Amino acid sequence: METEFEKEARTRNHVECQADEIWSVLGKTWALLILKKLSESKSTRFNEIKKAIPMISNTVLSERLRDLEIHNLIVKKIYAQVPIRVEYSITKQAQDLGKILKQLDKWVEQRRKTQKQ
Numbered sequence: 001m002e003t004e005f006e007k008e009a010r011t012r013n014h015v016e017c018q019a020d021e022i023w024s025v026l027g028k029t030w031a032l033l034i035l036k037k038l039s040e041s042k043s044t045r046f047n048e049i050k051k052a053i054p055m056i057s058n059t060v061l062s063e064r065l066r067d068l069e070i071h072n073l074i075v076k077k078i079y080a081q082v083p084i085r086v087e088y089s090i091t092k093q094a095q096d097l098g099k100i101l102k103q104l105d106k107w108v109e110q111r112r113k114t115q116k117q
Contacts, residue, residue: 025071030056031064032101035090038074039098043087073097 026032030053037052038044050061065088068074073094079085090098
């Protein structure tokens with residue numbers, strides 16, 4: 001029979017594994033800002049993201065976009081044109097995350113107002 005301590009440890013490990021899985025993607029520098037930018041429009045090009053986050057390097061932006069795509073948070077669409085056009089959009093799976101990020105923005109704004117008083 002499982003002791004209370006063992007049950008708590010098992011539950012804690014399960015929760016930590018879920019958090020680790022999410023944080024391994026979202027915890028990377030710039031990932032949340034990229035998702036926030038992508039959640040603001042239907043589709044966005046690489047240079048539009050770069051303009052919105054000017055401090056990010058092209059290399060890091062490419063890596064983060066690749067990570068987010070691998071984890072099915074964004075979709076990359078390549079148009080067969082000359083020059084090639086590439087657009088990124090947030091997946092249906094990640095749309096709720098975009099809503100959460102907007103709420104987080106509101107929370108930060110309210111917190112700043114409260115701190116100024």
